[in-house]
Amino acid sequence: MRHLAEGVDRFQREVFPTKAGLFAHLATTHQPGTLFISCSDARVVPELITQTDPGELFVIRTAGNLVPAYTPGADGVAASIEYAVAVLGVQDVIVCGHSACGAMTALAEGHDLSAAPAVADWLRHADASQARTGAAESGRKVAALVRENVAAQLANLATHPSVACALAEGSVLLHGWVFDIPTGTVEELDAGTRPALVA
């Protein structure tokens, strides 16, 4: 924990002064252009991968970068999506999967999740992704599931009324990315792997 406090101290002394003007502007302005949905995995850092400044990305992070399909009722992920799309008016939404994803590995390799029942329940939101990769050869299963899962979550995203409305108006674009940890590369999935209505 001490290194975190030291990091805060270094940020205030060395980094903040170089961005003081930006933070003064952001103190009263919140106009991110992109909603970035990634896995909670500590190795995936949206602002680092995209080299963006504070204020540019509205970020939602969930285990397995899963986006539950819309259902009426309170839901923290749905509320964040609605706020980003309908209130802040982001122009782009990115769902970013990644290599060696623990959530996708647990599903692809059939791990016993009985000691983590909340995780097991949450991963049901990847049922469609898993169904589509059933025939993948065993050595490729995790990588195949990571890709299918990004496409499936983009489809889930489109079921949210705020996203459906923005897609119909042509005011938002959905994008699927996969970040490869060992090489630092980002692959953008082509339109063929994305749901209808996505340009």
Ligand SMILES: [Zn+2]
């Ligand atoms: Zn992950």
